Amino acid sequence: MSEDFEPKIVAFVCNWCTYLAADLAGTNRLEYPPNVRILRLPCTGRVDFNLIIKALEMGADAVVVSGCHPGDCHYTAGNYHARRRWILFRELLETMGIETNRIFFSWISAAESKKWQHMITEITDQIREMGPYTAYHEISEATA
Amino acid sequence: MSELIAQEALPGLVAKWLAQGKRVAGPSVVKPGYCLYVELKSSAQLALEGFIRPRNSIKEFVFPHHEAICRYHFSGHTVETEDCDPPQVDQVIVGARPCDAAALPILDHLFTWDYEDKFYTERRKATTVVTLACQAHDDACFCTSLDLGPAAEQGSDVLLLAVPGGYEVRCLTDKGRALFAGETRTVEQTAVVPPGPPVMVAPGTIMAFLQARYDDPMWADLALRCLGCGACAYTCPTCHCFDIVDEGTAAGGCRVKNWDCCQFAMFTQHASGHNPRSGQSQRQRQRIQHKFRIYPEKFGVMLCTGCGNCARNCPVGLGVLSTLKETAGSAPVEVGV
Amino acid sequence: MTGQLRERCRRLLQDGAVQVVIGYGVSTSDGMPHPIFVRRPDDVDKLIWNEQCMANLTTYLTRDAVKALGKPAIVVKGCDARALVVLEQECQIDRSAMHVIGMACAGVGSPRAPKCASCDVHVPAAADEVIGEAPAQTGPADPPYAELEEFLQKSPAERFAYWREEAARCIRCYACREVCPTCYCPRCIVDKNRPACLDTSATVKANFAWHVTRAFHQAGRCTGCGECTRVCPVGINMRLLNQSLARAADEHFGYRAGTNRETPPIIGAYGLEDKESFIR
Structure with missing residues (x-):
């Protein structure tokens, strides 16, 4: 893999927990790689699977979806709905041969800034090792 | 006396065209039971026997289902645009069916009558059509009802006819002659053109019928089983409707020209929400009226070559032919059948 | 009969x-x-x-x-x-x-x-x-997901290449959608254009997104009638995608769509005990 490859990671995060964890990480001056682009959504229940596909289409090398721990959803059950959806969605991606080891899910509460820091660091290293998601980028550029 | 190319020489010729950098398209069996016109990567992909006709049509090589016509990007409060040029690639369509080739002169009317659609005309100019006359037909074929036939020459640059051991080559245009120059030898035998399907409907009577019975209740009955998909139009050699869409992001994107189909409810949906063709019966009527009355009234040719793809690809067995049969003799229309 | x-x-x-x-x-x-x-x-x-x-x-x-x-x-x-x-x-x-x-x-x-x-x-x-009567001797039925399991023997890269080929052929006629009894939305997500969610172009990228969307909107709902695959003019084997979601619903939630009207549909409901091993 080329030395200067910097992974593009898109993170869809819940407004009520992981977003605050990332905020707290900043306030606490916790360092982690700048490779992650954070998109704030009201809840993981709002993360339509099409957003994940869209991120890959637009050149992401990895996608992170992160929200509140089970039982902690601001809207009571959004994360439970999301969990069920991902269980099924991952199987579809497996069948289509989409690299599910580039799509990450996590529960990170507003207090867990360290978990956020560690996770993003780890994912960035892992994707840097794996290289860009060339297969998906290729289909995104093919016009026919 | 005729010109002949040996059976085994034809793949070699295809390979030669590929080696010259031409884009070559032809029928290919992509999976069992599915023969489609595809862009050939090698001559081995070409299939010339064992099927009635491919399930799609050659129109996609002159009128692709997706074409970028302009790119745009936003910078501040201005938009910069950049026109896309029509591609300049010499292409050969080999093994086209006569009903596919005949669609091209029909489409020429539409794409040149008031505005020349360069994306179409440039491609068309750079295309040589090598047609293979049909040896067989099925129940869906009705080319003879539209004054065509298994060896119709309309739209072809070269017509190949199967003879024992090879193909008789009839070059019809200079483009065709250039392609086969020096590749054939003169022989005594000439090909026998097999009979086409029987003539089943008379377009003249249909036109009169369509003029007289625009509001006939039969349309509602005929359309009941239509599901409103685009399988008929997208595999039709002559259907040519398209939609212009902008696809992109907040930074910019691309204006594209995509196939569209009159059977979709969205096709005529206005921004206000009003839809002048709100029901499937109106959409079915439009399809038939356009092909057999509106287009001929405007351009003097029927918008159909009798290939039968609409019937073969229809999920519920509803083709132009079955509809024409219903309308042909002004016979009493059976409920829902 | x-x-x-x-x-x-x-x-x-x-x-x-x-x-x-x-x-x-x-x-x-x-x-x-x-x-x-x-x-x-x-x-x-x-x-x-x-x-x-x-x-x-x-x-x-x-x-x-x-x-x-x-x-x-x-x-x-x-x-x-x-x-x-x-x-x-x-x-x-x-x-x-x-x-x-x-x-x-x-x-x-x-x-x-x-x-x-x-x-x-x-x-x-x-x-x-x-x-009519139940057929006398039909022999034992094949396992329900046999075709899928065979397909999953391929490596992920081979599977991706397979779907890339399939997607490249798609002409977006939407016969698969129109023929499907459970695709009944008056306006499909792919027809929404203010803003557009999915591209309507028949590019590999957009066709991929379309087939992911079509299949996943059927998750826990597809009853396996196979009409989408039967009517596809270009022979895209959507059955495999439907099967993968049907199998997932079966294995994870013991749910088979269309077999019991009393069971709540799995999408639209949730369980506190839903098990997975991939969330950090």
Whole structure:
């Protein structure tokens, strides 16, 4: 893999927990790689699977979806709905041969800034090792 | 006396065209039971026997289902645009069916009558059509009802006819002659053109019928089983409707020209929400009226070559032919059948 | 069975029990059975039943033009009848406002449709009446996800390459969507354009997104009738995608769409105990 490859990671995060964890990480001056682009959504229940596909289409090398721990959803059950959806969605991606080891899910509460820091660091290293998601980028550029 | 190319020489010729950098398209069996016109990567992909006709049509090589016509990007409060040029690639369509080739002169009317659609005309100019006359037909074929036939020459640059051991080559245009120059030898035998399907409907009577019975209740009955998909139009050699869409992001994107189909409810949906063709019966009527009355009234040719793809690809067995049969003799229309 | 079916429908129409029979009739174009709508007792002789009755007629139940015809009797195979359960669960049909005629079926299509190998509904469940007998010796059914499991033997890269080829052929005619009984949205997500969610261009990228979307919107809802794959003009094997989601629903939640109307649909519900191993 080329030395200067910097992974593009898109993170869809819940407004009520992981977003605050990332905020707290900043306030606490916790360092982690700048490779992650954070998109704030009201809840993981709002993360339509099409957003994940869209991120890959637009050149992401990895996608992170992160929200509140089970039982902690601001809207009571959004994360439970999301969990069920991902269980099924991952199987579809497996069948289509989409690299599910580039799509990450996590529960990170507003207090867990360290978990956020560690996770993003780890994912960035892992994707840097794996290289860009060339297969998906290729289909995104093919016009026919 | 005729010109002949040996059976085994034809793949070699295809390979030669590929080696010259031409884009070559032809029928290919992509999976069992599915023969489609595809862009050939090698001559081995070409299939010339064992099927009635491919399930799609050659129109996609002159009128692709997706074409970028302009790119745009936003910078501040201005938009910069950049026109896309029509591609300049010499292409050969080999093994086209006569009903596919005949669609091209029909489409020429539409794409040149008031505005020349360069994306179409440039491609068309750079295309040589090598047609293979049909040896067989099925129940869906009705080319003879539209004054065509298994060896119709309309739209072809070269017509190949199967003879024992090879193909008789009839070059019809200079483009065709250039392609086969020096590749054939003169022989005594000439090909026998097999009979086409029987003539089943008379377009003249249909036109009169369509003029007289625009509001006939039969349309509602005929359309009941239509599901409103685009399988008929997208595999039709002559259907040519398209939609212009902008696809992109907040930074910019691309204006594209995509196939569209009159059977979709969205096709005529206005921004206000009003839809002048709100029901499937109106959409079915439009399809038939356009092909057999509106287009001929405007351009003097029927918008159909009798290939039968609409019937073969229809999920519920509803083709132009079955509809024409219903309308042909002004016979009493059976409920829902 | 055709004779019995015609007599039954004649009586239903004569008695005014139903206003229309949605059944199969021989098409003038290819001599194959295709959907017909019979509204007069005199026309029931157009109805037929044979091994070529492929279409899943339940897709018509949610269509306005068909609803306008009045109370329907509908002819279903066992596999088709499962869609009725899903439509009822999702409040799309009033099951009591229709008469369901189930046809005992040993399999359809020549060669046999792939779904028939693993069929376990030779006699339609939840029909108001069944015509014909359960086939005597059909042999043991194949395991339900055999085709998928074989496909999953390929490496992920091979699978991706396979779908890339399939997606490249897609012409976006949406026959798969229109023929599907559970694709009943008045406006499909791919037709939404203010803003557009999915590109309508038939590029590999957009076709990939379309097929992911089509399949996933059927998650826990697809009943495996296989119509999408049968009608695809370019032969895209959507059945594999549907199977992968059906298997996931089965394995993770013990749920099979269209088999039990009392069970809440898995999408739209959730469980506190849902198990997974991939969330950090």
